[in-house]
Amino acid sequence: MLNGLKKILGLDANDRALKRYSQTVNEINALEEEVAVLSDDDLAREIAEMRRRVVEEGQPLDEVMCRVFAIVREAAKRTLGMRHFDMQVMGAIALHEGKIAEMKTGEGKTLVATMPVVLNALKGKGVHVVTVNDYLAKRDAEWMGKVYRFLGLSVGVIYPFMSIEERREAYEADITYGTNSEFGFDYLRDNMAILPSQLVQRGHHYAIVDEVDSILIDEARTPLIISGPSEESVEPYKVADRIAKSLTVNEDFEIDEKEKNVALTEAGIKRCEKILGIEDIYAEVETSELLHKIVQALKARYLFKRDVHYVIKDGEVVIVDEFTGRLMYGRRYSDGLHQAIEAKEGVRIGRENQTLATITLQNYFRMYEKLAGMTGTAATEAEEFNEIYGLEVVVIPTHKPMIRRDFPDIIYRSKREKFAAVADEIKECYERRQPVLIGTTSIENSEKLSKLLS
Known part of the structure; x- marks a missing residue:
């Protein structure tokens, strides 16, 4: 109005x-x-x-x-x-x-x-x-x-x-x-x-x-x-991976699958200190950095799955694009996560990259x-x-009168209802022999829709 x-x-x-x-x-x-x-x-x-x-x-x-x-x-x-x-x-x-x-x-x-x-x-x-x-x-x-x-x-x-x-x-x-x-x-x-x-x-x-x-x-x-390799040793990633293997889920650490995160509990921190033979893991910069690497090792073990999130090709960890399923050659996870996955898989560990320029x-x-x-x-x-x-x-107005009908968005209360409605729409298109292109935001959603249609 x-x-x-x-x-x-x-x-x-x-x-x-x-x-x-x-x-x-x-x-x-x-x-x-x-x-x-x-x-x-x-x-x-x-x-x-x-x-x-x-x-x-x-x-x-x-x-x-x-x-x-x-x-x-x-x-x-x-x-x-x-x-x-x-x-x-x-x-x-x-x-x-x-x-x-x-x-x-x-x-x-x-x-x-x-x-x-x-x-x-x-x-x-x-x-x-x-x-x-x-x-x-x-x-x-x-x-x-x-x-x-x-x-x-x-x-x-x-x-x-x-x-x-x-x-x-x-x-x-x-x-x-x-x-x-x-x-x-x-x-x-x-x-x-x-x-x-x-x-x-x-x-x-x-x-x-x-x-x-x-x-x-x-x-x-x-x-x-733009990043370049740092001078850091790769040995701490192997140590972190060995420690991560010995920790117990829920007791030593908790997993947040939705946020793709792992948090060590008090008991877990104490367990790490005992394995390393130190009193306070936060007292020195080197040991507190090792704690971060342990967390990344836990993420690598419990949140990143081989042949889903990455594949091993010619002795290298290659990331799989979650949207397209294509292999992303030359790309590496940041913050030490890629090295943690390499340590877990037993392949050669590359040096962590440091940021040289960013905008x-x-x-x-x-x-x-x-x-x-x-x-x-x-x-x-x-x-x-x-x-x-x-x-x-x-x-800017169109050169000729607009004859296409642009419908408003339809909002659903839940994903389940949305996917069910999408499947119904596809079925209707199929019955009237109308080709339909279905675009989803991830492979997981494509597979979910595929099962519904099957």
Whole structure:
């Protein structure tokens, strides 16, 4: 009711923004015929001239925005056979203003980004386009790269296992595509560099983040960590494992399966002190650290199961991803847990890693002078975006009337009821010969649902 009243009184911020964007779209559309008669070389020359004025004379980007957007639209028509719809141009304006454009799936967000990317690349400081995986980064850089190269701009893409020279070259380009983690890890590596020649990034001017709710909200607190082996001996892990074998559950320690935690009881601590032949295990740093290793050894024995949480392959402990079931080569449990599992399994114990550099995705993206994003679902998290990043969300209408029906979420009192309802829904789909894709959050849930369906 309150939202309806705001709209009637003209107080709705989203409506006001769309009204303003609509006027700008009309100005851009008015230039379409004029730009259409220009040759390919003329279009590239215009972009080069505007770039010169922006860099050398300090002309504001807003003054050349309409002309640049009209040229990008024409370039997309000639290279991709695609013309930006008015709603896509609105989304582009929101992105240039450093806002989040919420656009429904299928509205062509990949094409939308080309306009603000070209405009902000005129400053010559580099524009970063952040995608959710390496495939999309390469695909979009190649696909939309046709528009950028047509206008005389260079495009780079960063992906795993590139050399320093290749990375630096990708960052020197006017536009650089890559995943959030690649950008973040390059920043960490630059901070660890000893010589200027080892640096690859050249600042954080402007970034457009695709699937912005996933990267800036869901994964925001995910730390990116670069670690290296410590100098500590691995012998204490073997000692801890021998002691863990002799302790009794409930008497010496308690297990919290839900929290995946183990806690030693008073009797358990005394038992450890007796085995080690010391009076107070907390008196020395070395012995108190050994107590922590004993707890990790107990976790390894009672909470982590072979061929469920990890497998032994070629004499190494390899973690199994609980969501996909894939083997995670090169990944190790932290805080001494991986070493505890290695001691339990009797394989070679690797040295514990120490953190050399770390940053969260949230803190990394807050470094950009201007940040923008696009996604199909942002309005529900608008408050968080505003509080954490100072980002406004603009909901862009669809190009054509929406015919898909988006049903509200259904909430169940218990997991049992939820899974039973899911099984019923699948059965109905099966009976009307409708294919159905079932996505769960873990292998355990997939197996639970599989048993229900069987």
